[in-house]
Amino acid sequence: MRNVTRIPLGVAGVVGVVVAAAPLGSNRRYEVPEPALRASTDSAVIARGRYLAYGPAHCASCHVTAEQARTLDAGARPPLSGGYAFHLPVGTIWSPNLTPDRETGIGRYSDGQLARMLRHNVRPDGRVAAPFMNFQGLSDADIVALISFLRSQPAVRNAVPDRKLNYLGKLIVAYLVRPRGPSGPTRATAPGEAPTIERGEYLANYVAECVVCHTKRSLVDGSERGSRFAGGMEMRDEAYPALRFTTPNLTPDPKTGHITGWTEDRFVARFQAGKLVPGTHMPWAGFAQMSEADLRAIYRYLRSLPPVENATGPTVRRVAE
Numbered sequence: 001m002r003n004v005t006r007i008p009l010g011v012a013g014v015v016g017v018v019v020a021a022a023p024l025g026s027n028r029r030y031e032v033p034e035p036a037l038r039a040s041t042d043s044a045v046i047a048r049g050r051y052l053a054y055g056p057a058h059c060a061s062c063h064v065t066a067e068q069a070r071t072l073d074a075g076a077r078p079p080l081s082g083g084y085a086f087h088l089p090v091g092t093i094w095s096p097n098l099t100p101d102r103e104t105g106i107g108r109y110s111d112g113q114l115a116r117m118l119r120h121n122v123r124p125d126g127r128v129a130a131p132f133m134n135f136q137g138l139s140d141a142d143i144v145a146l147i148s149f150l151r152s153q154p155a156v157r158n159a160v161p162d163r164k165l166n167y168l169g170k171l172i173v174a175y176l177v178r179p180r181g182p183s184g185p186t187r188a189t190a191p192g193e194a195p196t197i198e199r200g201e202y203l204a205n206y207v208a209e210c211v212v213c214h215t216k217r218s219l220v221d222g223s224e225r226g227s228r229f230a231g232g233m234e235m236r237d238e239a240y241p242a243l244r245f246t247t248p249n250l251t252p253d254p255k256t257g258h259i260t261g262w263t264e265d266r267f268v269a270r271f272q273a274g275k276l277v278p279g280t281h282m283p284w285a286g287f288a289q290m291s292e293a294d295l296r297a298i299y300r301y302l303r304s305l306p307p308v309e310n311a312t313g314p315t316v317r318r319v320a321e
């Protein structure tokens, strides 16, 4: 198991003790109550859900095939019928079909089950989801908007395989991955779409996941290892083995902040330009579809953060293969 070297000692120690129980534990069912939220057929609600799914919340960057994902960069909006295969050290995990098909998609699930997935990372069948999604802090209204939009899509029949975890993956899911919840009280509605710091704070922390990637974290359990928004996470894509991506420092530090010298208009233009470097994990396609008001809100929020000095080096570099 060559991947074991990437796992810190603390986890290796646990390995010996729990060997026998891990395969069972990774399929454990959790009893987490379903939020009392119901999908709506109101066209304005559905439109907001569509905006979130293809824009700031970038559900589309994962819940389509790799081939469809490339069309997102050109502005296409394929149905969210899943099938993207993430090949990871812990196994292969596919993104599920989120169209309303009754056998292979979310037609099988209740509104409450879908809401619980977004707020607690517990899948409709009660298993904890591999930690790809960080939407626990979405407002009730935005969860309703997303579910309403998902239900409004044309049903696409696409049977996606269930995740196949290797031994290490089963161990990690059994012992380190837990249902989550919002870090504070949940809000009924989010700050409205306008260029305010409050709206930017909501988007950057709870919708667009900027804080997830632009904060240095433990590779094992995702816990924070650096100042929030100060960057420094290294990422790579299996299709581009010679490239390393490092998230830049987004705080307004005069020396090391990546966007300290950017005007608001430059920030907006950079986002509207979309993906410039192939292989980056930043979901540029979704962010390019954000409204100008939302982009300005994020910029204003980032400028309001306390500056943190953290030199993260180049965002993209080439390494010897």
Ligand code: HEC
Residues within 6 Å of the ligand: 053, 057, 058, 059, 060, 061, 062, 063, 086, 093, 094, 095, 096, 097, 098, 114, 117, 123, 124, 125, 128, 129, 130, 132, 133, 135, 146, 162, 163
């Ligand atoms: C970074 C990739 C990624 C993003 C972004 C993402 N998802 Fe997921 N989602 C996944 C993966 C992978 C799984 C399956 C996890 C597993 O197998 O444990 C999943 C599971 C789900 C499930 C559970 C379905 C089932 O059949 O169990 C729902 C519902 C869901 N996602 C909805 C959404 C919505 C809505 C959004 C946007 C707000 C979103 N996802 C954004 C990758 C992603």
Ligand code: HEC
Residues within 6 Å of the ligand: 204, 208, 209, 210, 211, 212, 213, 214, 235, 245, 246, 247, 248, 250, 258, 259, 270, 277, 280, 281, 282, 283, 287, 298, 315, 316
């Ligand atoms: C899934 C991880 C991920 C998420 C989510 C993410 N980023 Fe990034 N970001 C990256 C990576 C990796 C890079 C470096 C490679 C690149 O430029 O694409 C980057 C680069 C950037 C850059 C520098 C771009 C340039 O051309 O110099 C800015 C600015 C930025 N991110 C802001 C944001 C903001 C704001 C959000 C939320 C709206 C966000 N990021 C969400 C991973 C992420």
